[in-house]
Amino acid sequence: MKLHKGLKRLGVITSLGVLLVLIQGALVTKTGSGEGCGNTWPLCFGEVIPMDPPPETVIEFSHRLVAGIVGMLVILMAIWSWRRLNHLAETKFLALISVFMIIFQGLLGAGAVVFGQSNLIMALHFGFSALSFASVVLLTRLAFEDGHLTKQYVPTVTKAYKWFVILTTVYTYVVIYTGAYVKHTGATLACSGFPLCNGELLPSLTGGAGAQIGAQVFHRAAAITLFLLLVILFIWTMKTFRHMRVLSVCAWLALILVIGQAASGISVVFTLNESLTLGIFHALLISLLFTVLCYMVMLVTRKSR
Known part of the structure; x- marks a missing residue:
């Protein structure tokens, strides 16, 4: 007998939905469509469905629409998991986190539309x-x-290995934030070439572009x-x-994903950030990498029961 058949299907659909929302968010940032619906939310220019919209409005409106549907799926997934998987130690924590994050990022996005937000706050949105x-x-x-x-699978690992996995995962989240900050501050092309920045190992951080160069150099070092x-x-x-x-x-997946992440990031620099696909692929790979590492954290922190 197969258990949780419906929950599994919902989980797969919801996971793909959240991934789509993440990609759409990267597309909104990449195309500068954050103001595609003006400063109104949840309406778009005061309309439930915008009529004859330009491309940036289509991108922003579709992102809002899909995010709303996926948000309801996440809440349903969390409630169903809480009821059917409450005998597993990780369930309640993950259910609460999933609901909190999907609601909070929605509110953060809405706040950015209506009130405007700093680049620091908007970088957190992707995180x-x-x-x-x-x-x-x-x-x-x-x-x-x-x-x-x-x-339930409970691997037996050393304390040092466990903490290395945990700290590496936390550090990965920090790197996600540095990359999102680079993107939201328009510092993607602050450094030409790689591995040197504008032909220098330690570029000057003075002048009008100093802050952007500093953000790019810091992100490169972190990556x-x-x-x-x-x-x-x-x-x-x-x-x-x-x-x-x-x-x-x-471990294999993490290595493959970080290589792909590095390759896509370098390619963005050498193609002068003109490829829409590369930018989205870069955001996708770091999200998948972070998920793999989070799963490793869940495994190494389990206790035998």
């Missing part, structure tokens, strides 16, 4: 989207785990550090915990 996606995916994973009628941390995580996992298949697969 909350990544947390929302990760929490829904992990809830879905719990439904699939419990549906096998087998004992390179993350790459090195994930290489260490991969080697550590393969050397010590290779027999634990789930951890090994996660």
Whole structure:
């Protein structure tokens, strides 16, 4: 007998929905469509459905529409999981986080439209989207785990490894924030070329573009550090915990995703940020990477019952 068949399906649909909202959010930022509906919310230029809208209005309005539908799915997913998976230790925490994040990022987006927000706050908006996606995916994973009628997988790892996974995941979230800040401050092309910035190892931070160059250099340094941390995580996992298949697969996925993330980021610089696909792909990969690492955190912090 298969358990939680409906919950699994809802989880997959909701996870894909949250991912779509995340991509749409990146598209709104990339195309500068944040004011596509003016400063009105939830209406669009005072209309329920805008008539004969320009492209930026279509992008913003569709983002709002899909986000509203997905928000209801997330709440439904959280309630269903709370009732059917409440015997699993992680369920209630993930259910609360998923609902809080989807509501909070919606309010943050609405506030940005009506009142305007600083670049710092808007950068957090993408970070909350990544947390929302990760929490829904992990809830879905719990439904699939419990549906096998087998004992929950609890890997036995060292304390040092556990904390390395946790701290690397937290650091990844910081890197997400630095990247979102670069995007919202228009600093994507503050540095020409890679790995040098405007032909210099340590570029000058003075002048009108100094703040943007500083944001870009800081993000690059943070991203390179993350790459090195994930290489260490991969080697550590393969050397010590290779027999634990789930951890090994996660380590492989994390390495592949961070390589793709680095490649897409460098490509954005060399294509002068003219490719819409590359920018969205860059946002997608870091969200998937963060989700994989969050799953590793869930695994290594489990206790045998």
